[in-house]
Amino acid sequence: MPTVYVTRKAHFNAAHRLHNPEKSDEWNRTTFGPCNNPNWHGHNYELTVTVGGKPNPDTGYVIDLAELKHIIEENVIRHLDHKNLNLDVPFLRGVLPSTENLVIAIWDRLAEALPAGKLYRIRLHETQRNSAEYFGPDK
Amino acid sequence: MPTVYVTRKAHFNAAHRLHNPEKSDEWNRTTFGPCNNPNWHGHNYELTVTVGGKPNPDTGYVIDLAELKHIIEENVIRHLDHKNLNLDVPFLRGVLPSTENLVIAIWDRLAEALPAGKLYRIRLHETQRNSAEYFGPDK
Amino acid sequence: MPTVYVTRKAHFNAAHRLHNPEKSDEWNRTTFGPCNNPNWHGHNYELTVTVGGKPNPDTGYVIDLAELKHIIEENVIRHLDHKNLNLDVPFLRGVLPSTENLVIAIWDRLAEALPAGKLYRIRLHETQRNSAEYFGPDK
Amino acid sequence: MPTVYVTRKAHFNAAHRLHNPEKSDEWNRTTFGPCNNPNWHGHNYELTVTVGGKPNPDTGYVIDLAELKHIIEENVIRHLDHKNLNLDVPFLRGVLPSTENLVIAIWDRLAEALPAGKLYRIRLHETQRNSAEYFGPDK
Amino acid sequence: MPTVYVTRKAHFNAAHRLHNPEKSDEWNRTTFGPCNNPNWHGHNYELTVTVGGKPNPDTGYVIDLAELKHIIEENVIRHLDHKNLNLDVPFLRGVLPSTENLVIAIWDRLAEALPAGKLYRIRLHETQRNSAEYFGPDK
Amino acid sequence: MPTVYVTRKAHFNAAHRLHNPEKSDEWNRTTFGPCNNPNWHGHNYELTVTVGGKPNPDTGYVIDLAELKHIIEENVIRHLDHKNLNLDVPFLRGVLPSTENLVIAIWDRLAEALPAGKLYRIRLHETQRNSAEYFGPDK
Numbered sequence: 001m002p003t004v005y006v007t008r009k010a011h012f013n014a015a016h017r018l019h020n021p022e023k024s025d026e027w028n029r030t031t032f033g034p035c036n037n038p039n040w041h042g043h044n045y046e047l048t049v050t051v052g053g054k055p056n057p058d059t060g061y062v063i064d065l066a067e068l069k070h071i072i073e074e075n076v077i078r079h080l081d082h083k084n085l086n087l088d089v090p091f092l093r094g095v096l097p098s099t100e101n102l103v104i105a106i107w108d109r110l111a112e113a114l115p116a117g118k119l120y121r122i123r124l125h126e127t128q129r130n131s132a133e134y135f136g137p138d139k
Numbered sequence: 140m141p142t143v144y145v146t147r148k149a150h151f152n153a154a155h156r157l158h159n160p161e162k163s164d165e166w167n168r169t170t171f172g173p174c175n176n177p178n179w180h181g182h183n184y185e186l187t188v189t190v191g192g193k194p195n196p197d198t199g200y201v202i203d204l205a206e207l208k209h210i211i212e213e214n215v216i217r218h219l220d221h222k223n224l225n226l227d228v229p230f231l232r233g234v235l236p237s238t239e240n241l242v243i244a245i246w247d248r249l250a251e252a253l254p255a256g257k258l259y260r261i262r263l264h265e266t267q268r269n270s271a272e273y274f275g276p277d278k
Numbered sequence: 279m280p281t282v283y284v285t286r287k288a289h290f291n292a293a294h295r296l297h298n299p300e301k302s303d304e305w306n307r308t309t310f311g312p313c314n315n316p317n318w319h320g321h322n323y324e325l326t327v328t329v330g331g332k333p334n335p336d337t338g339y340v341i342d343l344a345e346l347k348h349i350i351e352e353n354v355i356r357h358l359d360h361k362n363l364n365l366d367v368p369f370l371r372g373v374l375p376s377t378e379n380l381v382i383a384i385w386d387r388l389a390e391a392l393p394a395g396k397l398y399r400i401r402l403h404e405t406q407r408n409s410a411e412y413f414g415p416d417k
Numbered sequence: 418m419p420t421v422y423v424t425r426k427a428h429f430n431a432a433h434r435l436h437n438p439e440k441s442d443e444w445n446r447t448t449f450g451p452c453n454n455p456n457w458h459g460h461n462y463e464l465t466v467t468v469g470g471k472p473n474p475d476t477g478y479v480i481d482l483a484e485l486k487h488i489i490e491e492n493v494i495r496h497l498d499h500k501n502l503n504l505d506v507p508f509l510r511g512v513l514p515s516t517e518n519l520v521i522a523i524w525d526r527l528a529e530a531l532p533a534g535k536l537y538r539i540r541l542h543e544t545q546r547n548s549a550e551y552f553g554p555d556k
Numbered sequence: 557m558p559t560v561y562v563t564r565k566a567h568f569n570a571a572h573r574l575h576n577p578e579k580s581d582e583w584n585r586t587t588f589g590p591c592n593n594p595n596w597h598g599h600n601y602e603l604t605v606t607v608g609g610k611p612n613p614d615t616g617y618v619i620d621l622a623e624l625k626h627i628i629e630e631n632v633i634r635h636l637d638h639k640n641l642n643l644d645v646p647f648l649r650g651v652l653p654s655t656e657n658l659v660i661a662i663w664d665r666l667a668e669a670l671p672a673g674k675l676y677r678i679r680l681h682e683t684q685r686n687s688a689e690y691f692g693p694d695k
Numbered sequence: 696m697p698t699v700y701v702t703r704k705a706h707f708n709a710a711h712r713l714h715n716p717e718k719s720d721e722w723n724r725t726t727f728g729p730c731n732n733p734n735w736h737g738h739n740y741e742l743t744v745t746v747g748g749k750p751n752p753d754t755g756y757v758i759d760l761a762e763l764k765h766i767i768e769e770n771v772i773r774h775l776d777h778k779n780l781n782l783d784v785p786f787l788r789g790v791l792p793s794t795e796n797l798v799i800a801i802w803d804r805l806a807e808a809l810p811a812g813k814l815y816r817i818r819l820h821e822t823q824r825n826s827a828e829y830f831g832p833d834k
Contacts, residue, residue: 007688011266015180039227042182050689098750129703133700148547170337201549205450235337269284272284272285289683296477376472378423382472459710461738559833616793
């Protein structure tokens with residue numbers, strides 16, 4: 001069987017703030033503008049997870065998408081949905097929650113939960129116009 | 140000329156929390172569930188504003204949509220975008236920021252900024268699946 | 279409080295066939311064309327349910343959308359999702375499953391499950407281009 | 418049978434210019450801004466046509482949507498698609514092609530082609546953010 | 557001229573069932589859950605076909621998208637639209653119609669109908685949240 | 696830090712015509728069909744710009760998307776929006792405005808305005824169903 005890529009989308013709604021605590025408030029305000037609001041702002045995030053592999057001849061599945069949905073839910077969504085990304089999420093402790101840093105952190109969670117080598121791409125839309133994609137550590 | 144309805148969409152990203160300060164924490168947690176998170180959560184809100192009237196024979200416009208865009212921007216979006224709806228917005232002071240209460244508050248702002256009787260409908264999507272619509276005070 | 283309308287979207291994937299058993303096969307083929315395929319075809323249906331009322335001053339809710347989601351799920355979605363609309367659904371027995379007839383049948387289910395007078399509109403997209411809307415029995 | 422509303426979407430791509438030939442060039446430039454570009458600009462228009470009526474008990478149809486598609490195609494789309502709305506369309510002769518004027522003109526075409534009283538609403542999106550709706554002549 | 561990739565989207569509505577006839581009914585029910593419903597279910601499939609190549613200097617086209625539309629229509633859509641993917645489609649005989657197997661089968665149809673080496677990617681959305689992508693046989 | 700790809704979407708509305716002035720009118724009519732209309736037609740173009748790189752540890756940004764938005768606006772959108780792509784755009788002089796040729800021309804503009812090697816992909820939707828992608832000159 002040849003390699004096929006399957007994709008599952010999920011959503012979460014979260015608050016965050018772009019702020020680097022090692023820099024001055026002035027630097028943060030200038031660098032991040034309204035995204036630095038100390039009272040937070042938030043987004044409806046759309047997460048797209050792509051897994052690659054050879055379809056199982058018995059099922060026609062690269063991975064059961066119901067199982068992938070469950071893995072995304074348990075490892076990512078229930079930790080992020082209706083949360084504050086700066087304060088409430090153990091696996092984001094110390095991470096500045098830019099979309100770039102979020103896709104790396106989500107990749108690391110899912111790569112561990114999925115069979116080795118299966119995870120192909122994480123895409124995260126912060127808004128309809130802004131998004132980030134990550135294909136794993138550079139080789 | 141007959142009555143035509145014109146619509147303009149706008150977006151804002153904000154944090155909020157559903158919490159009634161006149162009730163106990165326990166009541167708030169039970170009533171609002173994850174939407175009561177004390178550390179906030181947030182949304183990409185999509186605001187749809189509809190204005191009705193007879194097209195001006197010289198311009199073909201019910202209202203110049205560039206002007207409507209400007210009115211929405213000045214009276215609503217710049218007060219809500221990248222803000223905390225519970226803390227940062229003078230015209231939402233004391234308002235529990237449910238989608239229902241937001242459409243009423245936004246109506247009141249825009250009805251005042253537009254020529255009398257022009258505003259027809261406010262629609263606000265909190266998520267792709269949840270929204271509220273308001274047609275003004277009951278007559 | 280004034281009247282506000284809140285909307286919740288849901289989805290289901292189902293098979294169906296347009297066929298009137300009281301008419302000849304020839305009449306059905308001519309009338310319904312490819313929608314009459316005896317081996318069925320199917321759709322990703324998008325259901326939009328709108329409820330109207332005065333927001334509760336304590337909660338800011340016309341209805342708790344989590345509760346509305348649950349009512350839609352229990353009364354409609356779990357009976358229709360991954361089903362054959364002609365064969366598998368007790369409350370559609372004897373109903374020719376056109377989008378028109380489906381919105382009436384779904385209205386009747388939900389009007390009974392919701393507080394009297396609350397249900398305002400049912401909209402059902404059979405495809406991105408084809409949909410039906412129903413506002414309840416004519417008065 | 419109760420009244421149900423069915424909707425069909427269609428698309429066309431066209432060039433246009435907002436320009437009132439009875440006014441000065443200066444007035445047109447000031448009033449319409451970039452929409453007055455003498456070399457034209459254009460849009461992917463999305464047209465939404467809604468028809469209301471009682472479903473036929475034999476077919477479950479308010480109107481056969483394949484027939485409605487054909488009526489829209491023959492009376493509207495093939496006259497507007499890949500055309501210049503100011504120059505190429507006999508039924509828009511002398512019409513300033515604002516979205517408002519277009520929904521009125523399209524209503525008039527379709528009201529004549531459909532059984533009397535069936536047409537309920539014309540909606541036209543000029544962009545994702547700008548649209549106009551028309552429910553027919555004021556009564 | 558450099559390589560450019562052009563994409564055309566198409567749609568079809570079909571019924572299907574995930575069922576491996578070489579396995580027991582019990583295995584099929586456990587493995588495929590509601591997707592194994594013996595009375596079928598269905599989807600609005602969205603098919604995305606991408607072709608790569610160097611634009612023709614005379615036309616600016618990698619391929620005439622009207623021609624690509626026709627090739628997709630003749631080779632894929634008219635065989636799948638309003639059909640049962642398990643019963644009605646000669647080129648899917650013996651294929652378990654998972655999204656993964658469908659993208660491989662559609663690739664094989666289109667690779668044959670297009671100039672050699674032109675086809676770059678097939679993407680198929682079974683729902684808004686579930687999709688599969690295929691880039692041809694592994695090299 | 697590993698490589699991450701960030702994407703920003705923008706829109707412009709423009710008129711154009713597919714016409715090769717070195718060929719006969721007959722050739723142009725046959726080759727381009729309705730896209731050859733001498734009175735022009737137009738589109739709402741959706742432009743997607745993707746930039747790759749290692750996130751800056753201080754900001755978490757591959758590039759500040761507000762800055763990328765500004766670069767796209769200054770170098771592309773304000774030259775194309777509400778314009779005629781055949782007549783009004785200096786950097787498209789002599790370019791047959793097929794979607795393929797547009798993505799190459801837009802790439803060249805943006806590759807020059809961005810830090811060397813950062814631009815990864817340009818995607819342009821002419822309609823919801825037709826688009827082109829370009830990854831830069833072949834290596």
